[in-house]
Amino acid sequence: MSICKNSERAPLPVGLYPHARQVGDLWFLSGVGPRKKDSKEIPGVTLKEDGSIASYDIEAQCHSVFQNVKMILEDIGSDWSKLVDVTVFLTNMKDDFKTFNRIYADYFKENQPCRTTVEVNALPTPIAIELKCVAEV
Template sequence: MNQKFETDNAPKPVGLYPHARKVGDLLFLSGVGARDAKTNEIHGNVYDENGKLVSYDIEAQCHTVFQNVKAILEASGSSWEKLVDVTVFLTNMEDDFKKYNKVYAEYFKENQPCRTTLGITALPTPIAIELKCVAMI
């Protein structure tokens, strides 16, 4: 059985893909960013008068992205505790890893899925973190 899931409790995808897809007993989440589900705002981002990003708060974005992942998991019949693998993409590994790792530890005290963290140059929206997750149903 192959089933797609979408929810209004997470930001809309920026392309033609679902929030998640169930295959067998596994749930695969598409890349989830740190945009607010209702406003599309990126918490912690500061822009100049021309709309150019001048600074961001990685901790605020971490909290938002984890809330978005949780919303997708729950809407898809899974839960935070059933995460088995998390791939994290950071646009500034050097400056953000320690802060992200601290917030990550708050959310994953009990359930500790496998994790890979990658430093990348950019994401499709002005976010500093994105997660790709696999969970059990």
């Protein structure tokens, strides 16, 4: 049996899926981006009139996505220290990986989950980073 949950504080998913699903002793989080709840604002992103990205600040997006993951974990009854696996999707590995890696190290000093980082061509909204996480209950 599994349980699906959503956070009241994190941005709504952009499709028909929950923020998290519990299976056994693990929580599987759906992809989490840096968007703000109840807003079209994406921290660090400036959009053109056509909705495409004019410029972005990967540092601002990193802090925001980590905050969104933290809120979801807290709202489902888990926490940051219980993360066991993180998959990172970056749209520009060449320019953003070094900054992302530095910020990641600040957030994961105590807990060091397994991690995979991949570059993708695009994400569903005009963002430069998304995380897919697994945490203990």
